[in-house]
Amino acid sequence: MTAAGLAVRDTMTMLRRNLLHARRYPSLTLNLLLTPIMLLLLFVYVFGDTMSAGMGGGDRSDYIAYVVPGLLLMTIGSTVVGTAVSVSNDMTEGIMARFRTMAIHRGSVITGHVIGSVLQSVLSVVLVGAVGVAIGFRSTDATVLEWLAAFGLLVLFASALTWIAVGMGLVSPNAEAASNNATPLILLPLLSSAFVPLDAMPGWFRPVAEYQPFTPAIETLRGLLLGSEIGTQNAVLAVAWCLGLTVLGYRWSRATFNREPRR
Structure with missing residues (x-):
């Protein structure tokens, strides 16, 4: 078998391991998934009429259409927190050190985590999207x-x-630290255009919300799903943020994984 074939085989093995682990311990994924669902129901049924009135006099259905795309991306941020916790557990429990001593492709260990997390994120987005459709999106x-x-x-x-x-x-010393370190991935959508338009934000804060990773992606997704104007800037920024974060995270993860095991 070629080197590429061995890498694919080992990656699929690690992916299967991570998916089995997620199936055996579903409580973490469910807890993280409840956050965007509860926010969706809260903003639609508690604040929906007020928010829609402040955004141009529409009804609750207009605000559902506005808020669902942002919640879909927030769901991804919530889901990957579980990935940080899972990877940290593997590090602190010595499983990563054991994998280093085995005759497997080194990159397959973290690549299996990534593919498994992306699959879980997509499934979570489908579930939250189904809730959105059920309430009128x-x-x-x-x-x-x-x-x-x-x-x-x-x-x-x-x-x-x-x-x-x-x-x-x-890089986290334990699961609790990993969860805390990944918290900004849940909080950033709250500081974006997920719930209110940029025009409704204070002038001093608007640039922060406009150019962070979530806002361009939310506006692009909103335009694609609702047929509204996307704007070249939003589309370019969304893709640029995704590619930049992917390269940064990949290089950071590979460099950290290839270091000597923790003592």
Whole structure:
């Protein structure tokens, strides 16, 4: 078998291990998944009428259409926190050190974590999206190509955040620290255009919300699903953030994993 074939085989083995681990311990994923679902229900049914009135006098259905794309990306941020915790557990329990001594492709260990996390993120997004559809979200104006582009953006965004989460898990001394280090991945959507438009934010804060990773991705996803104007800047920034974070997380994770094991 070629080197590439061995790498693929070992990666699939690690992916199977991580998926089995997630199936045996579903409570972590469910707890992280409840955050975006509860926020969706809270903002729609408690604040929906007030928020929609402040955004131009629409009704609750208009605000559902506005808020769901942001919650889909927030779901990814919540899901990858579990990846950071899982990687940290593997480090502190000595499993990573054991894998280093085995005759397997070294990159397959963390790549298996990444692929497994992306798959879990996509499934989580589907579940939250189903909740959104159940309470009234509709995407009637999106074409097949726009749906495919939206799916591609979600996968790309999940890959970027997952590599960052893997790096956080590798450098964290324990699972609690990994969870705390990954908390910004949940908090950043709250400081974006996920719940209110940029125009409604204070002028001093608007640049922070506008140029952070979540806002361009949210505006791009919103445009693809709702048929609204995306803007070249948002699309370019969204892809640039995804590619930049992916490269940064990959290099950080590989460099950290290849260091000597912790003593």
